[in-house]
Amino acid sequence: QGGEGVGLYRSEFLYLSQDTVPTEEDHYNAYREVVQAMNGRPVVIRTLDLGADKMDKFSTTGTDANERNPFLGCRSIRLCLQNLPLFKVQLRAILRASTAGPVQIMFPLISNIMELRQSRMILGDVMEDLEEQGIPYRENIPVGIMVEVPSVAIQAKTFCHEVDFMSIGTNDLIQYTVAVDRGNERIASLYSGAHPAVISLIQGVVRAADKAQVDVSLCGEMASAPEYTMLLVGLGLRSLSITPPALPEVKQIIRAVSIDQCRRVARKAATFDSDREVANYLRDQLGKAIPGVFDGRSIGY
Numbered sequence: 156q157g158g159e160g161v162g163l164y165r166s167e168f169l170y171l172s173q174d175t176v177p178t179e180e181d182h183y184n185a186y187r188e189v190v191q192a193m194n195g196r197p198v199v200i201r202t203l204d205l206g207a208d209k210m211d212k213f214s215t216t217g218t219d220a221n222e223r224n225p226f227l228g229c230r231s232i233r234l235c236l237q238n239l240p241l242f243k244v245q246l247r248a249i250l251r252a253s254t255a256g257p258v259q260i261m262f263p264l265i266s267n268i269m270e271l272r273q274s275r276m277i278l279g280d281v282m283e284d285l286e287e288q289g290i291p292y293r294e295n296i297p298v299g300i301m302v303e304v305p306s307v308a309i310q311a312k313t314f315c316h317e318v319d320f321m322s323i324g325t326n327d328l329i330q331y332t333v334a335v336d337r338g339n340e341r342i343a344s345l346y347s348g349a350h351p352a353v354i355s356l357i358q359g360v361v362r363a364a365d366k367a368q369v370d371v372s373l374c375g376e377m378a379s380a381p382e383y384t385m386l387l388v389g390l391g392l393r394s395l396s397i398t399p400p401a402l403p404e405v406k407q408i409i410r411a412v413s414i415d416q417c418r419r420v421a422r423k424a425a426t427f428d429s430d431r432e433v434a435n436y437l438r439d440q441l442g443k444a445i446p447g448v449f450d451g452r453s454i455g456y
């Protein structure tokens with residue numbers, strides 16, 4: 156579909172699709188396969204994001220189906236930092252696969268700078284182990300975080316000093332900003348990327364990253380929704396991680412509009428008070444830029 160890399164490789168599928176706990180070789184084989192298939196294009200491998208909406212069935216991972224607030228609980232990087240053997244097996248496999256092509260490591264659900272530092276320290280330990288064992292890996296492998304929690308978006312400038320790249324995970328960022336469970340249909344109308352607070356957080360992250368010259372991309376579903384393309388480009392994003400079927404349409408929009416046009420849309424979008432007004436405006440602007448774009452389909456925000 157014309158993608159230029161893999162912006163978000165969701166590694167936890169290894170734990171959700173197998174009957175046995177994945178071994179280091181299972182991890183390694185899966186990663187090497189995608190890196191080789193991408194043939195020189197970058198592959199961003201996200202470390203395990205288990206828990207909450209991604210529950211595995213193994214007792215050894217540490218996920219707990221009885222947590223009272225699973226989305227605020229011991230999930231994702233928190234789980235990995237409490238289960239170092241699990242984390243280290245994966246990091247070893249990613250590092251080993253990094254000799255096959257341009258791999259990047261991305262930590263999900265970081266909410267606190269200490270989590271990032273601890274994660275990097277463990278990565279350093281794993282690198283030392285590999286060195287001692289004479290196993291090759293790419294020493295300068297880029298390390299980044301997902302911006303999925305408002306605390307990190309607000310503190311983006313600080314995080315920029317300690318990462319090679321950031322990727323805004325709006326699926327969770329929206330959920331935590333507006334306090335709406337992303338999977339709860341009863342309150343689905345309250346979950347919107349067009350919420351002015353969400354737009355403001357994205358803008359803050361992009362500005363901080365630009366200033367610090369840290370690569371920033373956006374890998375939530377918003378990146379794949381054509382309604383948001385002009386807004387995201389206007390906010391300064393130049394890298395979007397998109398679900399393959401949506402790639403041609405998003406590319407078509409980007410080719411049809413100018414950066415100035417997108418900047419104007421982003422500036423205007425930031426003046427509205429409600430997600431409804433923003434959503435209507437974005438839809439209207441896209442319809443004007445690409446007549447007929449909405450023919451035959453309904454739009455969801």
Ligand code: PEP
Pocket residue numbers: 163165204303323324325326327328374375376
């Ligand atoms: C996100 O939260 O935006 C994201 C891309 O990750 P996931 O949907 O896997 O939680």
Ligand code: MG
Pocket residue numbers: 263303324326327
């Ligand atoms: Mg997420």
